Amino acid sequence: MIQIKDLHKSYQVGTNKLHVLKGLNFEVEEGELVSIMGSSGSGKSTFLNILGMLDEADSGDYILDGFPIKKLNEKIAAKYRNEFLGFVFQSFNLINYKNALDNVALPLYYQGIKRKERIEKAEYYLEKVGLIEWAEHLPSELSGGQKQRVAIARALASNPKVLLADEPTGALDSTTSYDVMELLQGINDEGKTILVVTHEYDIANMTKRIVHLKDGVIVSDEKVIQKRVLQNV
Incomplete structure (x- = not known):
């Protein structure tokens, strides 16, 4: 599903060049649930932006579902994002003046x-994430956990190949975080490929594989015994 080969990315900082990603090699098979961990400055945000086609590597290969992602103009990149990727963010990124139903439907409008x-x-x-009764409510009328469920429903609406979740539980309390992860586990059980960026070990341990980034390189990549939500209660 995802193939990354010898990926490099640098940024110009004043007169210096900051080498953020240093030859990453990484693969994800269809149906995996993978967490990506790393401290601030490890390169995980840059890596996620490249996976999400929001940024482009300096060199190396990125192949998504058989398509090489390289030197795409913004129109083509946007088309591929809509077809292949669903995004879930820590801050939910819902439109405040639209109700839950319209927020979920929005990506379909652009298609x-x-x-x-x-x-x-x-x-x-919305039914799938347990919020159909809240369809007419604005984001301001929803709890943090409900907002994230709406965001997940929106990400799923276009039936993407891969779901990219950037700190999806970062703004939530522990109980709500586990509820969100239970939902993501269920979606993964149905075959959806999901990548979760997190700094929380208990959240990472609810995935099936943990990849650690440090100083722009992958220092470990291991499959783990996935903890289900009921084991945390």
Whole structure:
């Protein structure tokens, strides 16, 4: 599903060049649930941005579902993002003046899907995350956990190949974090490929594989015995 070969990325900082990613090699098979960990400055945010086609590597190969992701103009990159990727953010990134249903339906609008079908799909995914009764509520009327569930429903609405979750529990308390991870585990059980960036070990241990980044290189990559939510209660 994802193949990364000898990936390098640097940024110009004043007169100096900061080498952020230093020859990463990384693969994810379809249906995996992988967490990416690393302290501030490890390169994990840069790596996630490249995976999400929000930034481009200086050199190396990135292949997503058989397609080489390289030197794409913004129009093509946006098309691939819509087709291949779903995003979940720590800050939810919901539109405050739109209700939960319209927030979930929004990506489908940009895919040119007619309103009736958009609403049907949005209702389906709100039902899937347990929030269909909150469909008409604005984000300001939802709890943090509910907002993240809406964000997950929105990410799933376009049926992406890969779900990228950037610190999805970072703004939530422990109980709500486990609820969100239980939802992601269930989605993964259905076959969806998910990558979770997190700094929390208890969250990482609820995935099936943990990749550690340090100073721009992968220092460990190991499969783990996945903890299910009920084991944490």
